[in-house]
Amino acid sequence: MNMLLYIQNFTVLTAASAAAKADPNWLRMVIISVVIGLLVGLIYALILKGSLTSVHRNDAAADYVRPGSFKLEREQDSFMYSETDKKEKPKDRN
Numbered sequence: 001m002n003m004l005l006y007i008q009n010f011t012v013l014t015a016a017s018a019a020a021k022a023d024p025n026w027l028r029m030v031i032i033s034v035v036i037g038l039l040v041g042l043i044y045a046l047i048l049k050g051s052l053t054s055v056h057r058n059d060a061a062a063d064y065v066r067p068g069s070f071k072l073e074r075e076q077d078s079f080m081y082s083e084t085d086k087k088e089k090p091k092d093r094n
Helices: 002-022 026-050
Strands: none
Touching: none
């Protein structure tokens, strides 16, 4: 079964190769096809990107906070999942 499939694929590839040799512009056609495919993909991606502009970015953080909703009661940093130890640096006795 696998050998028959291999022979069929080989026959198709050989026929395609012979057709490519018969037409001297086959490389040009392949390059043009690839370029057209890339252009269609680029246009489609730009259309999808253009549809994502429903929310605009703001540079100031104050625009994201509702007035009166943020109250800072003390100025202290607390770090979770970290432990800080103080150790005296040994002095050189030279």
